[in-house]
Amino acid sequence: MDFDVVLVLATFVATIIGLVRFQQYPAHVFGALLLFLLASGLVGEEAMLRSMANHGLVTLVLLMICSLALEKTRLLRVVTAKIIRPDFRLTWLKLYGSVTFLSAILNNTAVVATLLSPIRNNPYHPSKRLLIPLSFAAIFGGTLTLVGTSTNLIVNSMYLETTGESLNFFDFTLTGLVITLVCGGALFVFSKSLPNQGVQEGDFHRYFVDAKVQPESKLIGQTVEQAGLRHLESFFLVEIVRDGRLISPVSPQQLIAEGDRLVFAGDVKKLMQLTQFEGLKLFADQNGLLGSNLREVVVREESVLVRKTLKDMGFRARFDAAVVAIRRSGERVSGKLGDFKLRAGDFLVLAVGDDFDGRQNLDKNFIMLTDVEAESRLTGWRETVAVGGFLAAIAASAVGLMSLLKATTLLLGVLFATRCLTPNEALRRFPLTIWLIVSTSLMLSFALIDTGLIQQLSSQLDGSVGPEQAMLALVVIYFLTYGLTELVTNNAAAALMFPIAYGVAQGMGLNPLTFVMAVAFAASSSFINPFSYQTNLMVFNAGRYKLKDFVKVGLPICLFYSASVLLTLPVIFPF
Known part of the structure; x- marks a missing residue:
């Protein structure tokens, strides 16, 4: 075995060890890997550029950027409003069905992020009975289509680079449907063992926003x-x-009347979603400043605002700003914003006018903190363009009218042209970690192939194997990928295992697609370790679960999921 083969093998093993050791920092590990591959000469500049501009990788990045426009629409909120019902079984089924369907065509992280708060704060059911099923349903739904999860798109990018052909949009669907049905039934049964309690969370540490119902x-x-x-x-x-x-707490059946002041608590960055309700005006909106820049400030001890209300002080005229939200550390804020008496140390979010920075009284009254970038929302025809355009791009790719790369490129152009999405938003949310992981993994794949390591592995395997040996090889590849997924991350596991799975299939004279699909499905099978898949981590923190909660539900689900994949793949993609 020559030096280059030993070096690339050692690099591969070191990468896995690094990912296990520094599980929370995969980008750092792959960044170091990229530099080492270049410095050692295992890959050249041409291979690096080819990896970074890979057809499938560019498609993945474009799709994730285009989906940002969908997050600014009411689509997920409208669906969410129909899910929570007094009957637990009906709520569970609506939640499961909606999440699996939406995750098949949308980014499952965005789906889970939108549903987290409504489920955690629902008035009918213990949220801990619903949050883990939310994450698992999003994972199952992601297995239904090519665009359902980044893992599928990563595997497709590597398959395209290796064979010159792309996986079809619905190649994942039959196996995904079996997973969704079998694992859904199992999840309904085993989720009953989750803690029968909600998540109690005080409101005093969040910003409070006041909105008035117009006639x-x-x-x-x-x-x-x-x-x-x-x-x-x-x-x-x-x-x-x-x-x-005051009407508090607010019942779900409470009727809304003209002139009501609705007081909300939460993340001020999500403020603009309130503007999607027709006839609901925020305090700053009535002052004509809501669309302007937002600043976070703290009221000083010597401020003229202390023990005064915003209405008394003529806040807009004095500062050319309107108060959007208020937060008081250690205490809950109550009542209308305009009638609220300020104290030293109160946090305010201000919508500021053009003359705000020129006012001479700012330093005497406020400690200036940071700009607050509120997430903008789409309404009217722009919302129609964002939702309709995204669905049209997916449909055009699904029916073979055009490639997903071409469809998402055209869609991104339309979103920019109509201001549904801005270049700054796209740059700020650019999926740099995924781009680095996939492109570097492709470079490592090239190194494995160019040094002859994969060929040597293939040549050691007997090309004339029976069904038993083929099935054993599939099981080994599947569980190796699954093990990496639980130890590191789903995207890293898929990228690292792809070249090995493909080489094993070629060496044994078997259908590579069977093994490629096994890698894709295994890399999405994270149910026991809450830290190895993003949606699991989100619900783990939101639901304040313990690790044992994931284990007692995730372990049986993992078994049902693995059986569904391993029994269906050889039927759909024969050896």
Whole structure:
């Protein structure tokens, strides 16, 4: 075995060890790998550029950027409003069905992020019974199509680089359907063993926002549940101020009336979702400043605002700014924003006018913190363009009208042209970690092939094997990928195992597609370790679960999932 083969093998093993040791920093490990591959001469400049501009990788990045526009629409919020019902079984089935369907065509991380707050704050059911099923349903749904999860797209990018052909949009669907049905039934049974409790979380550490129901609002006469105000992302309706009296806590069946002041608590970055409710005006909106820049400030001890209300001080005229939200450390804020008496140390989010920075009284009244970049929301025809354009691009690719790369490129151009998405938003949310992991993994794959390591592995295998040996090889590849997924991350596991799986299939004279699909499905099978898959980590933190909660539900689901994959793949993609 020559030196280059030994070196690339050692590099491969060192990469896995590095990913296990530094599990929370995969980008650092792959960044170091990229530099080493270049410095050692295992890959050249041409291979590096080929990897970074890989057809499948560019498609993946474009798809993730285009999906950002969908996050700014009401699509997921409208679906969410229909899910939570008093009957637990109906809620569970609606949640499972909606999440699996949406995750088949949308980024499953975005789906879970949107549903986290409504489920955690739902008034009917223990949230811990629903949050793990939410994450698992998103994983199952991601296995249904080529675009359902980044893992599938990563495997496709490497398959395209190796064979020159792309996987079809629905190659994953039959196996994914078996997984969705079998594992869904098992999940319903085993999720009953989860803690029968909700997640109690105080509201005092979050920003409070005041909005007024206008005379023409369509919210008037609807219940809080019907209006969708119980199902906001990272916001919760805390109280209603009506005719000088407080209604708190707010029942889902509480009717909304003209002139009501609705007080919300939550993440101020998600503020703009409130503007999607017709006839609901925020305090800053009434002052004509909501669309401007947002600043976070703290009220100074010597400020003239201390023990005064915003209404008394003429805040807009004095500072050319309007208060969007208030937060008081250690205490819950209550009542209308304009009537709220300020204290030293109160945190304010201000929508500022053009003259704000020129005012001479800022340093006397505020400690200036940072700009707050509120996530913008799409309404009207722009919302139609974003949703319709995304679905049209997916449909065009699914029916073979054009490649997914071409469809997403055209869609991105339309989104930029119509201001549904801005270049700054795209740059800020550019999936740099995924791009680095996939491109570097492709470079490592080239090194494995160019040094002859994969060929040597293939040549050691007997090309004339029976069904038993073929099945054993498939099981070994599947569980090696699964083990890496639980130890490192799903994307890294798929990228590292692909060249080995492909080489084993070639060496044994078997259908490579069977093994490629096994890698894709195994890399999505993270159910026991909450830290190895992003949606699992999200619900783990939101639900305040213990590791044993994931183990007692995830272990049986893992067995059902693995059996579904290993029994169906040889039927759909014969050896």
